Amino acid sequence: MSAFSDALSVTTTGLRAQATRLRVLSENIANADTPGYRRKTMPFELQRVDQGVVGVQPGRVRLDQSELERIHDPSHPMANEEGFYEGSNVQLIIEIADAREAQRSYEANLKMFEQTRQMSSGLMDLLRK
Template sequence: MSDFSNSLMISAGALRTQATRLRHVAENISNADTPGYRRKFTTFETDTNPDGVTTVQPGDVQLDRSDLRQVYDPSHPLADDTGHYDGSNVDLMIEIADAREAQRSYEANLKMFDQSRQMSSALMELLRK
């Protein structure tokens, strides 16, 4: 396989991984006020194909096992005798930071994909002459 194909494969895998990461961040933000919701995150795993090209793939979805926030609201239907119920463990500041990082990584890989595609097209144009 050519180096152009390898670079396209590497950036495509990174694009898929960052898109998955952004999806989980969006789910976390949308469920930040859901009682009992645990933050989701994904790990990154490497995959080496028979040609020796190593790409990144999204790993399994993990649940954040940190303690759930205790919310005081005696009128809530889930409240116990003390008036507390389990909120979510989503921290919006962390989610916003994760979203920015994933977005920037996605954009960088998209530029790499586009550059590889342009270089491949330019090479084909040179070979035609």
């Protein structure tokens, strides 16, 4: 029965990590047009769940240090003397692709969780007979 609880623990860590990743990606998408906004990135780190069982956990959120987009709009309140201001470094195509990947990974973890739970329930039914 331990293998079932280990599998459930690992899939649970995957669900939590992907949910956190989706939150970070949605913040990036929401702030794509915010001047001076730096894209947030979040790596995954290995996490020991039980004896010898390893899962994942969200790492520390970091700011992308790539250059901010330089936008020419002399009428913008944040524009300098030359008419430029710094936009964000968020690229919507990348964020949407990452969000789709995170969503699919979340769904795969959820499917694995459900299958493990069904297998555990089936085993209990067999043992009762």
